Amino acid sequence: MKKGSNLLNRDHFKKDRARDSQQEIEAAALSARPDLKHPQVVLSLLEADQVVAEKQRTRFGRRPLSFRVRLMLWGLRVYVIIMLVIVAISVFRAVRGGG
Amino acid sequence: MAGLTDKTEMRAYQPAQPTTESAAASPAGQQLAGLLTHEDLDRAQDRWRVARARWGGRRSAPLRSLSLIWLLVGPGVLVFLGENDAPSMLSYSAIGTRYGIGFFLPFVVLTFVMGFVVQEMTVRLGAVTHRGHAELIFDRFGKFWGLFSMADLMLGNFLTLVTEFIGVRAGLSFFGVRPGVAVGGALLLVLGAIATGRYWTWERITLGLAIFNGLFIPAALLAHPNWQAVGRAFLTWSPLPQGNRPEIALLLLSVVGATVTPWMLFFQQSAVVDKGMQPRDITAGQLDTLLGTVLAAVFAVATVLATAPLFRHGINAADFQGAEFAQALQPWIGHVGAMLFALGILEAGLVAAIAISTSSAYAFGEVFGTAHSLNRPLREAWPFYLILVGSACVAAGLVLVPHAPLEFIVLTVNVIAVLAMPPALAFLLLLVNDRDLMGEHANSFWQNFAGITVTVLLVCAGLGFGIATVFPGILGG
Numbered sequence: 307m308k309k310g311s312n313l314l315n316r317d318h319f320k321k322d323r324a325r326d327s328q329q330e331i332e333a334a335a336l337s338a339r340p341d342l343k344h345p346q347v348v349l350s351l352l353e354a355d356q357v358v359a360e361k362q363r364t365r366f367g368r369r370p371l372s373f374r375v376r377l378m379l380w381g382l383r384v385y386v387i388i389m390l391v392i393v394a395i396s397v398f399r400a401v402r403g404g405g
Numbered sequence: 406m407a408g409l410t411d412k413t414e415m416r417a418y419q420p421a422q423p424t425t426e427s428a429a430a431s432p433a434g435q436q437l438a439g440l441l442t443h444e445d446l447d448r449a450q451d452r453w454r455v456a457r458a459r460w461g462g463r464r465s466a467p468l469r470s471l472s473l474i475w476l477l478v479g480p481g482v483l484v485f486l487g488e489n490d491a492p493s494m495l496s497y498s499a500i501g502t503r504y505g506i507g508f509f510l511p512f513v514v515l516t517f518v519m520g521f522v523v524q525e526m527t528v529r530l531g532a533v534t535h536r537g538h539a540e541l542i543f544d545r546f547g548k549f550w551g552l553f554s555m556a557d558l559m560l561g562n563f564l565t566l567v568t569e570f571i572g573v574r575a576g577l578s579f580f581g582v583r584p585g586v587a588v589g590g591a592l593l594l595v596l597g598a599i600a601t602g603r604y605w606t607w608e609r610i611t612l613g614l615a616i617f618n619g620l621f622i623p624a625a626l627l628a629h630p631n632w633q634a635v636g637r638a639f640l641t642w643s644p645l646p647q648g649n650r651p652e653i654a655l656l657l658l659s660v661v662g663a664t665v666t667p668w669m670l671f672f673q674q675s676a677v678v679d680k681g682m683q684p685r686d687i688t689a690g691q692l693d694t695l696l697g698t699v700l701a702a703v704f705a706v707a708t709v710l711a712t713a714p715l716f717r718h719g720i721n722a723a724d725f726q727g728a729e730f731a732q733a734l735q736p737w738i739g740h741v742g743a744m745l746f747a748l749g750i751l752e753a754g755l756v757a758a759i760a761i762s763t764s765s766a767y768a769f770g771e772v773f774g775t776a777h778s779l780n781r782p783l784r785e786a787w788p789f790y791l792i793l794v795g796s797a798c799v800a801a802g803l804v805l806v807p808h809a810p811l812e813f814i815v816l817t818v819n820v821i822a823v824l825a826m827p828p829a830l831a832f833l834l835l836l837v838n839d840r841d842l843m844g845e846h847a848n849s850f851w852q853n854f855a856g857i858t859v860t861v862l863l864v865c866a867g868l869g870f871g872i873a874t875v876f877p878g879i880l881g882g
Binding site: 340343344347348349350351352353354355356357358359360361362365366367368369371375376379381384385386388389392393395396397399 | 437444448456469509536547550554557655657679683774778821825828842864871874875
């Protein structure tokens with residue numbers, strides 16, 4: 307690629323997009339100022355699952371949770387609830403003591 | 406550029422696989438070309454700058470690296486300087502005042518090491534999956550666990566946000582600014598940062614503000630610390646804190662809570678996604694996180710050193726807030742030092758208010774599937790901005806309500822953060838070990854060892870606090 311050249315200003319994107327190789331598009335993306343009005347340039351700069359429409363179209367599915375993992379998650383949940391009650395007691399004492 | 410118009414297509418959810426394939430070369434490339442949003446264009450422009458910096462042109466290798474780091478630095482520095490927030494700085498000030506130079510100095514640094522271990526995982530998760538933390542938890546573990554984790558986050562975020570505005574009010578009260586004006590000004594700043602509708606600009610504005618966390622360094626130098634004692638404290642972890650042991654346990658927990666909190670996980674991962682980072686940027690993201698860790702640790706230690714004169718002179722600072730610390734320090738660090746200290750507290754509150762309200766907005770958007778990017782204009786992502794501004798407004802309003810339970814909030818905020826952290830870390834570890842998601846970027850044995858150690862330490866810290874509270878006599882307090 308010629309340094310400083312802007313391949314995106316050329317008309318060949320419009321004339322024969324199919325002929326453009328991926329390398330050309332990526333090289334164009336590295337040119338002085340990319341023409342972001344051209345969707346192919348935008349897409350060449352982003353990974354497939356980085357595009358908002360693709361992210362909305364697809365979701366990572368649920369992962370199966372083993373018994374041990376579920377037990378751990380429940381254990382931690384119970385831990386948080388008990389500790390929050392303890393915090394409430396502690397703060398109640400502190401506020402009452404201070405007041 | 407066309408927006409997202411094909412609703413039928415949008416409903417047809419398909420399981421995703423993380424990919425490093427360029428969108429242009431993907432099978433859906435042609436279809437996506439007609440569905441690009443403003444967010445995609447802004448992100449593509451950011452990626453173009455990164456690609457240019459990486460390619461380098463005529464630039465020398467060091468210049469190219471610097472340019473790349475400048476472009477990719479952000480989420481890591483922001484999350485750590487954001488977490489050096491008002492309640493954290495007040496915790497460090499309390500340490501300096503009550504215990505001086507000693508055990509707590511290396512302990513503070515240790516908490517930052519723990520913070521780095523945790524936050525580095527979010528960089529990899531965000532760069533590989535391009536999904537925020539809340540979205541991944543809902544997707545992989547389902548609504549039931551997702552809602553629990555959101556409840557922890559939202560409660561913690563709201564309470565923390567309130568304390569940030571308390572910090573802003575306290576910092577400005579040193580200069581005689583009325584509470585309404587202080588809090589209103591802070592809200593305007595939050596609005597100003599998002600008004601640009603561009604992640605990059607928001608990030609640079611917030612980074613520019615965050616660097617003022619360094620004001621604690623000149624304040625510390627003006628306190629003329631005993632450098633020999635500082636060196637000895639780091640080498641020997643002594644002298645150990647003396648006195649009321651339950652109080653020490655609470656302070657230990659609050660120092661951990663000052664560095665490792667759930668909002669940081671959600672914020673950094675979402676910011677990495679919004680910045681458009683890709684797997685090839687992971688090393689830069691790790692450097693960014695390391696830089697944030699080092700800066701925040703230095704500023705935290707500086708805060709302890711700045712307030713150490715109050716310990717030397719036996720000042721009782723039990724009920725001090727930001728401004729009282731600054732006023733009490735004035736005889737020893739001078740008016741300029743006290744002013745720098747008050748400004749530091751103000752900055753800590755401001756930056757954290759921006760980061761935490763953004764963290765809530767990101768999580769909300771990820772869970773409810775609405776647009777959630779700072780690259781989106783208001784008309785496209787109004788629920789995102791509504792949550793961001795709304796949460797800040799409610800928290801700011803609460804600070805101005807007479808007789809609001811602010812003391813309750815300040816006392817609990819860091820403790821709640823620590824207690825909510827183990828479940829958040831469990832989800833993080835499960836996600837980052839999920840090879841379907843992470844592939845080669847999944848945790849190594851040592852990364853798991855470090856992550857599990859931090860989780861166990863946090864659970865133990867919480868249990869220690871619980872025991873000290875329920876059975877105060879057991880620790881000899």
